[in-house]
Amino acid sequence: MGPTDSGTAVQGRLLARLALTFLLGALVALVAVAGRGGLLIVAVGVACLAAAAAGTWWVLSSHGALRVAGALIAVAAPVAVLVLYIRAGLWPAALLSVALIAAAALCARSALRVGREPQRMRAVAATAPRHPVLIMNPKSGGGKVGRFGLVAKAEALGAKVVLLDPSVRTDVGRMARLAVADGADLLGVAGGDGTQATVAAVAAEHDLPFLVISAGTRNHFAMDLGLDRDAPDRCLDALRDGEELRVDLGTVDGRPFVNTVSFGVYAQIVQSPEYRDAKAGSSLDALPDLLRGYSGHPLDARTATVRLEAQQALLISNNPYAAPHPAALAARRPRLDLGTLGVVGIHVANAAQAAQVALRGARASGLNVLTSPQVVVDADAEVIPVAVDGEALQLPTPVTCAIRPGALRVLVPRNRPGTPTAAPPLDWLELLLLALGRPRSAANGTDRADD
Structure with missing residues (x-):
């Protein structure tokens, strides 16, 4: 029996088809239940998403009154849409559509997760x-x-x-x-x-x-x-x-680290006096500088095969994170024994790219995600701020980060909670290929750390 005929493959294909069926059902519900009102539901829903996205962008990229206004918009937009739906009598169709979309997303994630159960650390x-x-x-x-x-x-x-x-x-x-x-x-x-x-x-x-x-x-x-x-x-x-x-065990210029080494804006966050007392707040305060443009020294990172130029921030981790994101405060590494560093670099040239980084995470064009056993970081300065496992340092350039496998x-x-399986990204193209029985290869070059 080939891999495409295995039980897990059949289960994944069925879940993928069910997800697409629910998604189609949501579209049908908008037309069949609400008639022309279905178009209004879509239009108002898209406007809500746009307003909420704009509000979120202002929260992440601004200070003061504009950040407060952004937070209010991000909260008020969906509430306003709900009120409009109720007053127009469209809430049954909207509720049915949301329920079907939620079911589609649940089946989609389950389908993509099937057969992807990662091997645990031995x-x-x-x-x-x-x-x-x-x-x-x-x-x-x-x-x-x-x-x-x-x-x-x-x-x-x-x-x-x-x-x-x-x-x-x-x-x-x-x-x-x-x-x-x-x-x-x-x-x-x-x-x-x-x-x-x-x-x-x-x-x-x-x-x-x-x-x-x-x-x-x-x-x-x-x-x-x-x-x-x-x-x-x-x-x-x-x-x-x-x-x-x-x-x-990771090393940075010979110093050990178990979690991360950060450069650029990430390092400046850790260097701030407020960081140790309010880490989340300090990160949020520094995000506008990260997303709107970095005034410090641009960073270059090179591996044996890849070169990242003019990065505003770099995060190098002892093994890659499952879902790298510049604003993530509780990201996880599913394994610590892959013998490679995780590398996340950020370079945004305009507001559109910055918004993508803020809202789309690893899928944004301004975010570079890769893995390598060694990374050399350089800048047009003799000394740069570096944060090693949360400790603020000043290190001479170039800075070399490496990994010591199984050290x-x-x-x-024996009895411990363990690490949960990370949910796969919701990739509708991959889901469609899976439903057609032609799953895309999970391998993704240097962007993925596979055994």
């Missing part, structure tokens, strides 16, 4: 460590170490806990190396991603297992490892019932 059995050493920052994450009683729970499981003094600048890497010299057979961190990366590099250097405790503020690394970010004490379960994941042994609890 976990192997692990023996319990005998001399684990855990470094904890009591101030990290607003005091999660104390709030969840991590010190007492770790010591009860046989771990030695080293508490950092937030008032004193500490060389965490040296502290980790001293722990290894004293016989530690596992290193772990309860703290931010920057501290995680430093200790992870020491663990990788000595081929020791590394324990991530999700006691930071956002815990991106812990999230992408499938750990419980709301209960950091559950991460300690790995000390008695754990398994190992082999994951990659890190991460010990995780």
Whole structure:
């Protein structure tokens, strides 16, 4: 039985055809139920979308009163349309059409998801460590170490806990190396991603297992490892019932990173004093500069096969994100063991391209998405701002980012939430080909990191 005749292929084809049937049904409902009013529903609906898009654009690309006005328009437009539909007696047809379109979208995503279930990171059995050493920052994450009683729970499981003094600048890497010299057979961190990366590099250097405790503020690394970010004490379960994941470790000019290295406007967001106290707000405040034009040094990024020129922002990640977007605050990396960096570059030359980036994300012409095991970033300046796992730095150009495949042994609890499967983008052309029994190849060159 060929791949096009498999059960999953048949299921995907049926779901695709059902999605297109629902979509056609929505169009029929507009005409059959509302008659000429169906055209009014379409016209008013399109006007609503245009107004909401304009309002969203002003929210993302403006400051002050124009941003407030944009927010009001984005909210008021759909409300106004609903009122018009009700007063004109068109709401039954509109409601039926919306329901059918929602059903079409649901079936479409299910069809595109069929047969695409990604392979998870491979976990192997692990023996319990005998001399684990855990470094904890009591101030990290607003005091999660104390709030969840991590010190007492770790010591009860046989771990030695080293508490950092937030008032004193500490060389965490040296502290980790001293722990290894004293016989530690596992290193772990309860703290931010920057501290995680430093200790992870020491663990990788000595081929020791590394324990991530999700006691930071956002815990991106812990999230992408499938750990419980709301209960950091559950991460300690790995000390008695754990398994190992082999994951990659990124480097930027020799410095380790577990999440991202950002340049341009992204780096300026992290450099701002307000960032640590209000990350989402700082990102929103910096977006107008990103979307309307960047006044800093344009960035060039080159790989072995691709060159991106005059980028206003670059985001380089330890493995690619599932749905890269410049305004995304909770994007996920489905895997951390693909042996490649994810690269997102932004270059917008006019308002239309900027609006596409703001509203269409990875499908925008101004957004460049690719993967590479090494990226060299250059600019017409001797030193540029760089943010490494949220830490603001100034690095000399050119800056080299690379990946160390499988460098890190991460010990995780056997019982953990895991990482959800990312929803595929809603590609109607691919859906049509799937319905016709001619699915387009999932491979997409350097824009996709496949096994």
